[in-house]
Amino acid sequence: MRHKDSDPTVEELQLPDVLAALSDPLRLGVVRLLADGGERNFGEFCAPVAKSTLSHHLRTLRAAGIVQSRNEGTRCYLTLRRADLDSRFPQLLDAVLSAADHDEVGNHVGLQTD
Amino acid sequence: MRHKDSDPTVEELQLPDVLAALSDPLRLGVVRLLADGGERNFGEFCAPVAKSTLSHHLRTLRAAGIVQSRNEGTRCYLTLRRADLDSRFPQLLDAVLSAADHDEVGNHVGLQTD
DNA sequence: TTCGATGTTCGGTGACGATCGAACATCAAC
């Protein structure tokens, strides 16, 4: 079996992978910060883990098809693939985000406020 | 830290735990078979894994608060804690079940048909 | 071209999870 190095297309999105990616509080925190549809710089995210660890979580989110990244110079900009997720798994993201907001899951992830 | 040996109450349900428990195809298959609200005997479930493995998955589902078990003699009867999940995480279970049905996730789990 | 900023990748570690077979516990039935 070959290794997948590109993001999954809409049809390739797999429910178990999406749920697994969303089951980590840190990743859920990142997703919540992207929930307004805006584009965020990777470096804006603050979390109590090493940079390499944060990068690993980003890779996980990309691999599951939850976020998308775009490079501009040395910067990396992220967006939530909400339309793709909604079309493939209607109501799922909304339900997860509502629950996460209510429970404040991933509140230890923030944005640079300087 | 003390070990939790009883099922979580409604208030104790944690979103990451629930999502993690639902991220396994086999467990998702079990949940789908319980989705009609009926009670099913543990032994009814057929899956291509050892009995001990199935038991482990059941424990995981119970620990996450997704199912409930009742003992009668040597038998073990399971039900989905749908009301609890709905009250704590509205729309989540419906969204997951719809997506799982559509994708036929966990179809390798079945019921004894003899 | 040298430097600093930005991310990614690498090697390693420790924890967790899926899996199995075997052993065990419990209960019903004979």
Added chain:
DNA sequence: GTTGATGTTCGATCGTCACCGAACATCGAA
């Protein structure tokens, strides 16, 4: 009681994952 059915627990293995620091690659700016 002995036996059989039903589940659970145990010990072990194997893979995956979160995490870190260090090394690396890339790009913009001085």
